[in-house]
Amino acid sequence: MRKVFLLVLTAVLAGFFSFSIPVIAADYPDIAPLPERKAPNPKAVELGKALFFDARLSGDAAISCATCHNSEKGFTTTMPLSEAYPGSKHWRNAPTLLNIVYKGKTYGWDGRLDDLDDMLRDMITDSMNMNMDMQLMQERLKQDPKVVQMTKDAYGDKNMGTSQKGEMTHYVARNAIIQFLETLTSKNVPFDKGNLSAKAKEGMDLFKGKAGCIQCHNSPYFSDNKPHNTGVPENPEVFKDPQRHFTYVAYMMFMGVDNRMNWRRDVGYYTISKDRKDVGKFxxxxxRELKYTAPYMHNxxxxxxxxxxxxxNQGGGEDRPGMKDAAMKPLGLSxxxxxxxxxxxxxxxxxPIAIEMPKAGKKIEYAPVPNWKEVRN
Ligand code: HEC
Ligand code: HEC
Incomplete structure (x- = not known):
């Protein structure tokens, strides 16, 4: 009985003082410099880099990864809402790929996949991204002697999946791109080098204390990789522009979201969990690298x-009662x-990470479109 009383008393006191108790940074995986990673195979990196910039990875051979993840723009673009495959328009911001190899799990703003190779497969095959078929991509790439040679050089001594040693397959293509992504890691970061100005140090104390950012932005990657609702306002463009809206509706349809014609917000993690309390979580x-990646947030x-x-500072945006993360409170920062x-x-x-754009491989010479009237006659 006494124990229960003490528990209740502690809970009441904790509730009472919750405004004044500072965030205990020790409760979260600390922010820290990025750990070293095993160096990737340089020949595979070279191939992956060429493929990253190669438009033959998209259905109509017009866009590459770099169209939406631009190396000169922090591997994203300056557009609030991303480019998309011609005929559709994206309803989300393209995230940076810098340090992506440190992310480890939950890819995409709504966390729909937990594996980088799977995310790349989706990027290539999704109709709103590159709209490409894996087998077709593989066969296209095999037509280019330069790609064939680069694959032999990089994977000549390896059996990848069911492939022959040194053979270009779609699995090899994705693996090479991942090896290239291994090279897109921060260089000379003041925080990593322990080289913070007095003002930045004050900012770090706020980050871990009064401002409470570390509750969600923690570990060397500055993310807990979990979904939260912070109340970011909707981007009205998504619902004003029919092309963007139908691209979003098609995605919801693909993911099995209910009531999809009526949602006037990006439901975020709800897409995955189908639990109403997760609407609006991202x-x-x-x-890292925010200097290069504006504009910010999923939209x-x-x-x-x-x-x-x-x-x-204002405690985040607006949502229905109980929807926003409990950590979102006005901060009272001067x-x-x-x-x-x-x-x-x-x-x-x-x-800045400058990538010298590799020379494109051989352009495919498509046969001219036949005159169907003549063909039929
Ligand atoms: C047409 C634009 C477009 C193209 C082309 C594209 N992406 Fe993306 N990419 C996006 C958008 C938008 C997202 C966010 C998707 C979401 O959250 O629903 C994304 C997300 C990602 C993510 C997950 C990032 C994270 O933080 O979770 C990775 C990894 C990625 N893309 C890699 C690639 C690679 C590699 C290629 C080329 C094979 C590629 N993308 C091509 C627009 C594009
Ligand atoms: C409750 C968890 C949580 C807390 C606390 C939190 N964030 Fe965030 N932060 C997020 C989430 C989730 C997003 C993405 C939201 C979205 O896109 O709708 C985000 C996005 C951001 C972005 C945009 C990054 C980008 O590339 O788009 C910045 C910058 C940021 N937060 C800084 C901060 C700072 C500074 C603090 C402390 C004052 C803080 N956050 C506190 C969860 C949190």
Whole structure:
């Protein structure tokens, strides 16, 4: 009985003081420099890089990974909502691919896949992304002697899946791209080098304490990889533009979401869990390389870090009662504190990663379209 009384008393007191108890950073996996990774095979990296920029990976041979994950724009684009396969328009922001090999699980804003190879398969085959068939891609690539040679050089001594040693298959293509992604990691990041200004240090203390960012943005990747509802406002473009809206509706249909003609919001993690309490949750993104990756959030609704910090300072956005994450509370940051927090966020960006665009492989010469009238006659 006494035990129960004490438990209740503790709970009441904890509730009472919850506004004043500072976030205990030790409760979360600490933010830290990125750990070293095993160096990828340089020949495979070369092949992967060529494929990353190769439009033959898309159905109509017009767009490549780099169309939406642009190396000059932090491996995303400056558009709030992403490019999409011609004939459709995307309803989400293209995330950066910098440090993606550290993510480890839950890919996509709604966390629909937990494996990088699977995510690449989706990128290539999804109708709104590259709309390509894996077998067709494989056979196309095998027509290019340069690709064939590069594959032999990189995978000559390996059996990948069911392939012959050194043979180009769609599995090999994805593996090579992943090896290329291994090279897209932060370089010379002040935070990783322990080289923070006094102001950035103040910002880090806020990040771990008063501002509570570490509750979701933690570990070396600055993400807990979990879904949260922060109340980011909807991007009205998604519902105003029929092409964007039907692309989103088609995705919901594919994922088996109910009531899909009526949703006027991106349901986020609900797509996966089908649990109403998950509507509006998105997977926490990394905070590395933000200097290069604006605009921010799943729908690009914020174009500057000042806007993002003000958003958090006000306790996030609006949603129905009980929907927003309990961690989203007004922070009461002074303008000096907001500056310090921004300084810390900027210290998580390193040197720009310049990729010299590889020379494209041989262009496929398609046979001219026949005149069907003549063919029939
Ligand atoms: C037409 C635009 C487009 C193309 C082309 C494209 N992507 Fe994406 N990519 C996106 C968008 C948009 C998302 C976010 C999707 C979502 O959350 O629903 C994404 C997500 C990803 C993710 C998950 C990132 C994360 O943080 O979870 C990876 C990895 C990725 N793309 C890699 C690639 C690779 C590699 C290629 C080329 C094979 C490629 N993408 C081609 C637009 C594109
Ligand atoms: C409750 C968990 C949670 C807390 C606490 C939190 N975030 Fe976030 N953060 C998220 C999620 C989830 C998103 C993506 C939301 C979306 O797109 O709808 C996000 C997105 C962001 C982005 C955009 C990144 C990008 O590439 O688009 C920035 C910047 C950011 N948060 C900074 C902060 C800062 C600074 C704090 C502390 C003041 C903070 N966050 C606190 C969960 C959280």
């Amino acid at each position: 997977i926490t993104p990394t905070l 690009g609704m914020f174009s500057t870090l000042d806007e993002v910090i003000e958003f958090y 303008s000096g504190e907001k500056d310090a927090l921004k300084e810390f966020l900027l210290s998580l960006s390193g040197d």
